[in-house]
Amino acid sequence: ARPGKKVLILHGDGAFGLNGMEFESMVRQKLPVVSIIGNDGAWGQIKHPQKMIVGHTTAAELSPGIRYDKMVEALGGYGELVERPADIRPALERAFASGLPACINVLIDPEKPYSRSTNVAV
Numbered sequence: 001a002r003p004g005k006k007v008l009i010l011h012g013d014g015a016f017g018l019n020g021m022e023f024e025s026m027v028r029q030k031l032p033v034v035s036i037i038g039n040d041g042a043w044g045q046i047k048h049p050q051k052m053i054v055g056h057t058t059a060a061e062l063s064p065g066i067r068y069d070k071m072v073e074a075l076g077g078y079g080e081l082v083e084r085p086a087d088i089r090p091a092l093e094r095a096f097a098s099g100l101p102a103c104i105n106v107l108i109d110p111e112k113p114y115s116r117s118t119n120v121a122v
Helices: 013-019 022-028 044-054 068-074 085-098
Strands: 008-012 034-039 078-082 102-107
Touching: 008 013, 013 034, 034 068, 034 085, 068 078, 068 102, 078 085, 085 102
Parallel strands: 008 034, 034 102, 078 102
Antiparallel strands: none
């Protein structure tokens, strides 16, 4: 991605379902990319607007608490589950220190919509 630079990916569990197997490529290519998954057990961008507009969700739920970190470990990367916000920074430090492609699987509140005004672009 960017040799000599730390690379961090932020995405949800739905997105991981679409591209999670890229960790196999990152392991094989020895790319120490770190990924933080906001794991709310849903397609949040679909779920919350559906609930607001029609009062219920259709095809927007995923299984809660899936251990994506274990999936990445099975592919040869580093994985860690985080359940408390205070544990995110230390988990990130361990992930970058591992030198492996890494997944920090952060369990988040499935009922709290994310802020659509957040800009994390660098």
